[in-house]
């Protein structure tokens with residue numbers, strides 16, 4: 001068991017990558033608190049995760065709610081060894097058709113909340129803890145329509161490096177996992193039907209050297225590595241889990257003759 005006697009907090013742990021990570025953490029011996037806004041999916045997650053998990057309703061954009069959730073986690077399972085700041089939203093913000101409200105909602109959720117999750121967790125974090133922030137390939141790809149999301153995820157990378165500097169004196173590691181397109185409910189808005197999703201999956205697969213979308217588990221396993229003592233000397237790194245989409249795009253199926 002790679003996380004025996006460890007305690008973890010996962011924001012957005014009731015869906016997709018966060019839920020897959022919570023399951024893996026519990027299987028590896030951790031005690032895990034998951035947060036999210038949706039009470040129903042949180043209850044479902046709690047049932048699935050079993051007695052070594054706690055589910056707490058907490059909107060990550062609400063600092064007081066975040067602090068209260070972290071306090072509850074620490075009261076139930078003890079101080080935290082792992083924080084996975086994973087909660088995030090997509091959101092179209094194309095030039096020419098974007099309101100200030102829509103733009104700021106993405107930034108507030110995907111970056112401001114990440115900062116305050118980490119800040120709120122600090123008093124409850126053990127020395128030598130591991131913090132993992134969820135980034136994205138969109139932070140480097142320049143995909144149209146994604147200005148706010150791309151900025152938020154590039155900001156996550158920049159912020160992780162600052163946090164790593166500030167927290168190294170306590171031995172706390174801060175790293176980023178940067179997923180490529182992964183099969184999770186995050187795409188429900190953009191591809192609401194099976195046909196629309198098939199088109200999306202084909203497009204992502206064609207531009208990914210390994211020729212597929214990720215499963216949430218691909219990302220969860222990398223988060224497990226960063227959370228565990230196996231990554232004891234990994235500090236301020238960003239690991240792209242994207243089938244080569246950012247590192248070797250010329251190898252994608254779309255370019256094969």
Ligand code: NDP
Nearest residue numbers: 012015016017036037038059060087088136181182184186
């Ligand atoms: P999901 O939509 O399945 O999960 C998103 C999670 O974030 C949900 O649990 C949701 O819970 C939670 N969440 C969203 N807003 C808030 C909020 N204000 N407060 C608390 N929780 C919130 O998507 P993924 O699992 O795919 O996404 C997880 C992370 O991975 C995100 O940061 C995303 O940007 C990133 N990512 C995903 C990729 C993909 O292709 N899937 C690619 C690159 C990065 P609830 O609705 O209950 O609040």
